[in-house]
Amino acid sequence: MSYRLETLPEAFDINNVIVKMIETHHYPCKLENEVIVAGFKEDVNLSAWVYPKMSDGHLITRLEVIFTFENNNSLLEFFEDTGNSLNDCVQNNIENFMKSSFHVLLDAFNDTNKYSDVEEWDINGRQFTAYLGDYIVKQNEPAQLTYIPDNILELIKDYLYQLDWPEKYFFVCFFYIFDGQNERLECSVNNIRIEFVEETFLKQLDWQKTDSAYSVRYFMVLKRMD
Numbered sequence: 001m002s003y004r005l006e007t008l009p010e011a012f013d014i015n016n017v018i019v020k021m022i023e024t025h026h027y028p029c030k031l032e033n034e035v036i037v038a039g040f041k042e043d044v045n046l047s048a049w050v051y052p053k054m055s056d057g058h059l060i061t062r063l064e065v066i067f068t069f070e071n072n073n074s075l076l077e078f079f080e081d082t083g084n085s086l087n088d089c090v091q092n093n094i095e096n097f098m099k100s101s102f103h104v105l106l107d108a109f110n111d112t113n114k115y116s117d118v119e120e121w122d123i124n125g126r127q128f129t130a131y132l133g134d135y136i137v138k139q140n141e142p143a144q145l146t147y148i149p150d151n152i153l154e155l156i157k158d159y160l161y162q163l164d165w166p167e168k169y170f171f172v173c174f175f176y177i178f179d180g181q182n183e184r185l186e187c188s189v190n191n192i193r194i195e196f197v198e199e200t201f202l203k204q205l206d207w208q209k210t211d212s213a214y215s216v217r218y219f220m221v222l223k224r225m226d
Helices: 013-023 086-110 152-160 195-204
Strands: 029-031 033-039 046-055 057-068 073-082 117-123 126-132 137-138 169-178 183-189 214-224
Touching: 013 029, 013 033, 013 046, 046 086, 046 214, 057 086, 057 195, 073 086, 086 126, 086 137, 086 214, 117 214, 152 183, 152 214, 169 195, 183 195, 195 214
Parallel strands: none
Antiparallel strands: 029 033, 033 046, 046 057, 057 073, 117 126, 126 214, 137 214, 169 183, 169 214
């Protein structure tokens, strides 16, 4: 199916979809003035917006889920996907959000360990609870990728020791992609890219080189407890 840029809708919200996702997991939730008010233990509101665009003839949608805390600070999770239709793209956005971070965030915002591995970390004498997500792998040939580097968390910890910690929550995310020839990695803490960490991850992690393209996304939440 082909699209012309002028036929694409502008940004639109999918707040109703997120409300249903939260309610399905047995948390109260309601919409107020285009904001999702969730009945989590943590006082946090959400909103979810989709931004369609064309790139090199391909339809792409970017899902942005914004989390606004009691102190009015906001953090963002976002996903870009392609598809044969606008609906397909959005469904891929939602699926990736579900797999990568939604369940991690449910645990982090409710002090539970229903969906993610939970560890207690001591970083420079400060106590944190780490909510650890799964490695989300996409690949053109499912039989190609046989392993993911096993020391990723250790490198993340090494970097975190270098930081000051004024905030309560920290969204830690990295995304690795190998296109069959070249590799690229993006790493961010609270939506700020950390370029020297990206260089370290490329040099020190044993990323498998396959004949076809693949990507790995990892997401975790650190919650400061002191």
